[in-house]
Amino acid sequence: MSLEILLFIVFSLISVISAILMITRSNAVISALYLILNFAGLAGLYLLLNAQFIAVTQVIVYAGAIMVLFLFVIMLLKPEHEKKFLEAKPKLKIFAVAIAAIIFLQLIYLLFFSKPSESLSPEMTKSIDSGTIEAIGKQLYTNYLLPFEAAGFLLLAATVGALILAKKKIE
């Protein structure tokens, strides 16, 4: 078994288990911490896929900035613990899980039936180059300059919007 397969198994197990734990914990703070663990596992998978820039951005932006915002709001609002899984509306919840399981099985069937890997011819060297910050920066500042500027404007608008929404109304 090669190192790549071993690392894939480790990181995907981290992601899957922490995702499941995240939606099943009744305490919101613990859910947020498991989500951070899930993002760390995903960053490892991005590194396996030779996407170094995205892996670092995942850790800095998601696990760093966004999740700190979430934890801050959770601790500010102190949400009460939720009821156990089957205490409130058990039929609805079982139905939701069943629907999700059916869609997952459909997707898996579709994936292993159509076999997208047979039509892909991976070229290792090309793919290593495509994930560096140099390649992505070159693309961002030439072909994707307008979307990049629009993303900056979107962040500005979101900052102003968040401030206006969250501030106390002046009577």
Added chain:
Amino acid sequence: MTIPIEYYLALSAFMFLVGVTGVLIRRNAIVVFMSIELMLNSANLTLVAFSSYLGNSVGQIFVFFVMTVAAAEAAVGLAIIIALFRNKLTLNIDEINILKW
């Protein structure tokens, strides 16, 4: 690249559906929001996997923009949650039903 791309896609599908289940079964507004982040991330994994296997960086640029939108969405969404909490003193989405007819 010894791992076939199907495994990455299957992992991504699983995480997406865990996120869907989280949105459907959880009643805490912040946890519902975190499940949405989980779904965004699983879509990112698909994009990065295809980008890497096709040797093309456009998918990763798209992931960059998805992260920007997710950051904006988190900021505005959490501000809305704070404003709602100030009015209703609850985070339970079953009790936040002022728009329900």
